[in-house]
Amino acid sequence: MQNDQAGDAKRTSLHGHWSSRMAFILAVTGSAVGLGNIWKFPYIAGQNGGGAFVLVYLICVVAIGMPVMMSEILIGRRGRRNPVATMELLGKEEGSSGHWRWVGGMGVIAGILILSYYSVVAGWTLAYVVKSVSGVFVGANADVVGAQFADFVGNWKAVGLSHTVFMGLTIFVVARGVERGLEQAVKFMVPALLILMLMLLGYSINSGYFGEGVAFLFTPDFEKLTWNSVLVALGQAFFSLSIGMGAIMAYGAYLPEDTSITGATAAVVTADTGIAILAGLAIFPLVFANGLSPDSGPGLVFQTLPLAFGQMAGGVFFATLFFVLLAFAAWTSAIGLMEPAVAWLVEHYNRTRAQASVMIGGLIWALGFGSVLSFNVLAETKFLAGTIFDNIEYLTSNFMLPLGGLLITVFAGWVMCRNSTADELGGSGATYKAWRVLARFVAPIGILIVLINAVT
Ligand code: TRP
Numbered sequence: 001m002q003n004d005q006a007g008d009a010k011r012t013s014l015h016g017h018w019s020s021r022m023a024f025i026l027a028v029t030g031s032a033v034g035l036g037n038i039w040k041f042p043y044i045a046g047q048n049g050g051g052a053f054v055l056v057y058l059i060c061v062v063a064i065g066m067p068v069m070m071s072e073i074l075i076g077r078r079g080r081r082n083p084v085a086t087m088e089l090l091g092k093e094e095g096s097s098g099h100w101r102w103v104g105g106m107g108v109i110a111g112i113l114i115l116s117y118y119s120v121v122a123g124w125t126l127a128y129v130v131k132s133v134s135g136v137f138v139g140a141n142a143d144v145v146g147a148q149f150a151d152f153v154g155n156w157k158a159v160g161l162s163h164t165v166f167m168g169l170t171i172f173v174v175a176r177g178v179e180r181g182l183e184q185a186v187k188f189m190v191p192a193l194l195i196l197m198l199m200l201l202g203y204s205i206n207s208g209y210f211g212e213g214v215a216f217l218f219t220p221d222f223e224k225l226t227w228n229s230v231l232v233a234l235g236q237a238f239f240s241l242s243i244g245m246g247a248i249m250a251y252g253a254y255l256p257e258d259t260s261i262t263g264a265t266a267a268v269v270t271a272d273t274g275i276a277i278l279a280g281l282a283i284f285p286l287v288f289a290n291g292l293s294p295d296s297g298p299g300l301v302f303q304t305l306p307l308a309f310g311q312m313a314g315g316v317f318f319a320t321l322f323f324v325l326l327a328f329a330a331w332t333s334a335i336g337l338m339e340p341a342v343a344w345l346v347e348h349y350n351r352t353r354a355q356a357s358v359m360i361g362g363l364i365w366a367l368g369f370g371s372v373l374s375f376n377v378l379a380e381t382k383f384l385a386g387t388i389f390d391n392i393e394y395l396t397s398n399f400m401l402p403l404g405g406l407l408i409t410v411f412a413g414w415v416m417c418r419n420s421t422a423d424e425l426g427g428s429g430a431t432y433k434a435w436r437v438l439a440r441f442v443a444p445i446g447i448l449i450v451l452i453n454a455v456t
Contacts, residue, residue, distance in 0.1 A: 021259045023183055025267050027251050027336075028242070030186035032272040033193070034333030035121055036240040038326060039301050041276040042283045044232055046294035049224030050216040054280070056230055060237035061273055064446050066265055067438035068243045068405040071412035073261045074424035076252025082343040083107055083246030086253065087411070096415045103407045107246030108341045110400040112360065114245075115337040116367035117392050119170065122330035123162030124302060125323050127152060132319035137310040142290040145306045149299045153375040160372045164365065166327075170334045171361035174342055175354040182332060189328045190271065196322050197275065200282035203308045213284035216294065217277075231454035234447065235397035240272055244401030244408070247336045250343065261424065262431050282308075298389075338364070399451070406447045413440035 045053055079086025084104030091100030131137065136148060153159055173182075204210055238244040255261075279301075286304040287294050296303065309319035338360060345356040370378075374389035381387065385394040412421060413436060422428045425435060 020254075020256050021264065024251060024255050024259065025264050026183050026186040026190075028248060028264070028268045029190055029271050030182060030329075030332035031242045031247055031251070031336035032240065032268055032333075033190060033275055034329045035118060035125075035326070036236070036333070037272060037276040038197075038279045038329070039121060039298070041236060041240065042280050043296075043298055043300040044236055045217065045280055046284070046287070046300055047297065048229040048232055049221060050284075050294065051218055052220035052222050052225040053229050053233055054217050054277075055220050056225065056233040057236055058273070060234045060446075061241065061269060063438060064234065064405065064443045065237045065241045065243060066269055067435055067443045068238070068409055069241055069248055069265045069269065070261050070425070070435055071408050071439055072243055072246070072248040073252035073255065073265065074421060075408065075412055075416075076249035077255045077257075077261070078420065078424055079249075080253045082253075082347060083249045083340055084344050085347065086249060087246075090411075090416065094416050094420065096411075100407075100411060100415075103404060103411070104246050104249075104340070104344075106400060107244075107249075107404055108344050110245040110396050110404065111247065111337045111340050112364055112367070113392055113400070114239075114396045115170075115334055115364045117371040117389050118330065118334060118337065119166045119364065119368050120159065120163045120371040120389070121298070122166045122327060122334065123159060123164075124153070125327045125330060126166055127158065127162045128302060128306075129320055129323040129327060132306075132309070132316060132323055135316050137306040137319055138315060140306065140310045142292060142303070142307060145310070146292075146299075146303050148306070149302045153299070156373055156376040159375065160369065163368050163372055166330070166334070167361055167365040167368065169331060170338060171357050173331070174335055174338050174361070175357035177353060182335065185328060186332055189325055189332070190275075192321075193325045193329060194275065194278075196318065196325060197278040197282060199318065200305065200308055200322075201278060203312060204282050204285040207285045207289040207308075209285040209289040212288040213281060213286075216284050216288070217280050227450070227453040231398050231402075231450050234402055234450050235394075235399075238401035238405055239397045240276060241269065242333070242336060244404035246340050246404070249408075250340055251336075260426060262426075262435070398454075402447045402451060406444050409439045409443040409447075413444070 075090060076083070076086060079090050081089060082104070084101045087104045088098045088101035092098050131148065137145065204213060242248055283301060283304050284294065286308055287300070290304070290307055292303065305322065306319060309315040309322070312318065338357070341360045342353065342356045345351050345360060346353055351359070370388040371392065374387035378388060383391070385391045421436070422432055425432050
């Protein structure tokens with residue numbers, strides 16, 4: 001690896017794997033690290049009572065998330081096509097059936113539905129860039145910051161506009177094709193985000209309520225744990241790691257033969273989980289220091305972090321930088337969410353990339369208004385899991401992604417023959433054996449148990 005000097009064209013082309021391996025890890029990290037870590041993880045951990053939920057989440061990440069991610073990558077690399085075509089091809093090749101393409105099809109739909117609400121929250125982030133620059137958070141207390149949030153989401157035109165801007169940016173990048181710029185963006189964004197999270201953590205440690213925050217996140221109180229919370233933790237593991245819908249499968253299609261799938265998975269999972277935990281550690285001390293309630297829902301991050309920025313030196317600058325970075329993180333995830341649908345439309349209907357991006361992006365934009373209105377005009381229109389936003393979120397994270405993951409591990413663990421998977425995972429040593437036990441038994445059975453108990 002040391003020999004791969006940049007700028008030495010000959011050696012790079014001969015041993016180009018280091019940069020490809022890095023490119024792959026960066027692309028997957030860019031899709032994994034997003035609103036799921038900084039916005040969603042803290043608020044659902046808060047709603048589900050903290051400690052025990054976080055523990056279940058971590059177990060789900062290791063025991064279910066990792067084998068699913070490895071399965072997705074190995075399927076993608078073996079098929080080398082878009083997820084729908086890959087599942088069809090491998091289904092036939094492994095002596096099962098082409099109907100496995102429906103796993104890819106469900107992923108396409110899940111991506112469209114997820115992005116429809118994801119873009120709305122990403123739009124909030126854009127609006128918060130503007131608010132930060134304007135200085136409204138300087139010296140603000142919890143009431144002011146809370147009112148800022150309530151006024152903003154209560155205004156459907158403002159929320160609709162920021163959702164429109166975000167979808168426009170996403171369509172623009174997807175239409176042009178992504179690779180190069182994305183890699184550079186992620187290289188800068190993830191470390192920068194990490195540094196800012198550490199700064200916020202420093203602030204939280206000094207808030208005087210750090211102990212309360214840590215206790216909330218890490219002291220398991222199993223009384224508070226219901227089967228529904230377990231399902232939400234499982235769904236969050238899938239959502240945060242971007243697995244269960246074929247997005248990682250699509251990235252795996254470009255992975256060089258000799259790259260270790262296990263190593264890449266470990267790197268991505270560590271980065272993703274680390275950033276989520278950091279976000280929790282930065283936010284909960286602020287919640288307790290300001291007498292806020294941990295279960296205040298999707299607005300949690302937007303009602304806490306501005307308080308910290310409002311009180312630190314250079315707060316306007318750091319708040320602006322933070323929300324810009326968060327918008328960037330959301331943007332690199334949004335591209336991944338849209339990609340399977342666009343790739344599929346291009347291949348099946350012979351559309352150009354630009355046409356496909358505008359069509360799929362337009363559909364997602366329109367669907368997004370269900371979530372835009374869920375915080376204002378239709379805030380009281382509740383059914384099943386709550387508002388339209390709540391329902392789309394619940395359905396995708398807690399059913400579609402786990403179901404996709406279940407089918408993916410059953411496919412990799414039971415349908416594909418041992419030789420195929422051992423070939424992709426680099427032999428049949430201890431790591432392979434561990435993966436196989438997790439993919440054949442632990443992940444599918446675990447997912448089934450959680451799904452069955454949560455719905456009955
Ligand atoms: N993981 C992303 C986040 O945490 C969201 C996401 C879910 C995603 N599924 C995806 C991103 C598929 C890209 C592809 O914010």
